[in-house]
Amino acid sequence: xxxxxxxxxxxxxxxxxxxxxxxxxxxxxxxxxxxxxxxxxxxxxxxxxxxxxxxxxxxxxxxxxxxxxxxxxxxxxxxxxxxxxxxxxxxxxxxxxxxxxxxxxxxxxxxxxxxxxxxxxxxxxxxxxxxxxxxxxxxxxxxxxxxxxxxxxxxxxxxxxxxxxxxxxxxxxxxxxxxxxxxxxxxxxxxxxxxxxxxxxxxxxxxxxxxxxxxxxxxxxxxxxxxxxxxxxxxxxxxxxxxxxxxxxxxxxxxxxxxxxxxxxxxxxxxxxxxxxxxxxxxxxxxxxxxxxxxxxxxxxxxxxxxxxxxxxxxxxxxxx
Numbered sequence: 001x002x003x004x005x006x007x008x009x010x011x012x013x014x015x016x017x018x019x020x021x022x023x024x025x026x027x028x029x030x031x032x033x034x035x036x037x038x039x040x041x042x043x044x045x046x047x048x049x050x051x052x053x054x055x056x057x058x059x060x061x062x063x064x065x066x067x068x069x070x071x072x073x074x075x076x077x078x079x080x081x082x083x084x085x086x087x088x089x090x091x092x093x094x095x096x097x098x099x100x101x102x103x104x105x106x107x108x109x110x111x112x113x114x115x116x117x118x119x120x121x122x123x124x125x126x127x128x129x130x131x132x133x134x135x136x137x138x139x140x141x142x143x144x145x146x147x148x149x150x151x152x153x154x155x156x157x158x159x160x161x162x163x164x165x166x167x168x169x170x171x172x173x174x175x176x177x178x179x180x181x182x183x184x185x186x187x188x189x190x191x192x193x194x195x196x197x198x199x200x201x202x203x204x205x206x207x208x209x210x211x212x213x214x215x216x217x218x219x220x221x222x223x224x225x226x227x228x229x230x231x232x233x234x235x236x237x238x239x240x241x242x243x244x245x246x247x248x249x250x251x252x253x254x255x256x257x258x259x260x261x262x263x264x265x266x267x268x269x270x271x272x273x274x275x276x277x278x279x280x281x282x283x284x285x286x287x288x289x290x291x292x293x294x295x296x297x298x299x300x301x302x303x304x305x306x307x308x309x310x311x312x313x314x315x316x317x318x319x320x321x
Contacts, residue, residue: 024068036066036134040065041127044319056182059105074133077111077112077129091125105184138197143216149264150263150264151263151267151289153285162209162254172241181257188279199270201221204257206254223291224291227298229299232249250309
């Protein structure tokens with residue numbers, strides 16, 4: 001997908017804003033101020049899973065993309081592509097979830113579109129959501145602000161969402177139920193932004209998980225990233241399932257977690273801010289930014305070795321967002 005975007009889409013649609021390839025576009029407004037704009041499509045299977053559903057996922061994903069740009073969400077759109085014969089009770093259930101999650105995030109759905117296609121052409125229901133938000137003065141979250149010595153933090157255990165969806169899809173029997181972490185993160189991020197310019201980079205580790213987000217950080221900042229394996233929070237349940245199935249939790253999607261890069265001398269303060277919110281109670285410092293080798297992510301393993309954390313060649317778990 002990354003190659004398709006860089007080699008095919010970007011050369012045709014190229015412009016200064018799109019070239020940044022951020023989760024949200026930052027648009028400078030006349031007279032000052034910065035508007036964040038984002039859009040995303042959701043084709044998850046199954047539509048309902050432990051801890052969430054496609055409606056909660058769509059609202060949370062869009063709100064979170066705005067939040068990672070440091071933007072307060074203002075309004076959302078909702079586009080629905082329905083397959084002929086889709087059960088009305090399931091549609092109502094999804095719409096109720098959209099409403100509840102939007103309220104939780106402090107935002108409203110203000111416009112949208114609905115299309116119906118013939119049976120067999122849409123796999124039930126696809127959603128597209130777009131969102132706009134305002135970036136407060138003095139806030140900029142991008143790789144170019146990252147410097148050696150910065151601390152890496154994650155707001156909670158990784159891998160819960162992808163594993164929860166996979167278990168539901170495959171009908172696996174697990175003694176301890178695993179729920180998706182899907183949640184809107186603006187209230188959590190807003191606390192962190194109280195550190196002002198000390199917050200250098202934010203990303204929600206969705207498709208490709210924490211590994212992809214960290215590789216994006218390393219490449220966009222032209223810095224090295226060092227992780228400590230024993231510091232990365234993974235629940236015992238997720239760890240067991242990953243070990244059983246040969247999966248790496250670093251590559252499993254999260255939908256309610258935030259990766260934050262903050263100035264090293266403010267790391268402990270940032271950690272306490274995250275832990276002061278219900279969605280950040282299990283936040284951890286997981287590593288640091290180094291001067292080099294540029295573009296590389298190095299994991300210091302529990303047994304004292306090290307390995308390179310590379311971008312995934314493909315998706316371990318497709319159709320999870």
